[in-house]
Amino acid sequence: xxxxxxxxxxxxxxxxxxxxxxxxxxxxxxxxxxxxxxxxxxxxxxxxxxxxxxxxxxxxxxxxxxxxxxxxxxxxxxxxxxxxxxxxxxxxx
Numbered sequence: 224x225x226x227x228x229x230x231x232x233x234x235x236x237x238x239x240x241x242x243x244x245x246x247x248x249x250x251x252x253x254x255x256x257x258x259x260x261x262x263x264x265x266x267x268x269x270x271x272x273x274x275x276x277x278x279x280x281x282x283x284x285x286x287x288x289x290x291x292x293x294x295x296x297x298x299x300x301x302x303x304x305x306x307x308x309x310x311x312x313x314x315x316x
Contacts, residue, residue: 227278227300229253232270232293239273240266253294274300 233248242248243261252260257267264287271290275281280303282290290296 227274227297227304229293229297232296235270235273235277236262236266239269253297254292256291257293258291270296280304 229252233252237248240262247255247260257263267287267290271282271287274296275283278300280300282296282299282303290299
């Protein structure tokens with residue numbers, strides 16, 4: 224499986240958590256807190272649920288507090304992908 228990217232995360236966030244009032248998912252957001260981007264923990268849980276559904280990667284054991292920025296989510300997803308090797312394929316929606 225290819226690496227999970229910021230574009231992947233932005234697409235999931237816009238689709239399943241909506242566009243924030245700030246429209247802040249453009250630009251250099253990788254180290255910006257989700258709360259500063261206009262997303263609360265409920266929105267992040269929805270995105271994590273979609274990562275589980277679409278990619279088969281369950282991040283529910285991780286505290287939402289530990290995944291406070293896009294970089295944290297991307298790095299965690301890619302760490303799981305790396306540990307699983309290339310045997311994991313994206314689940315069709």
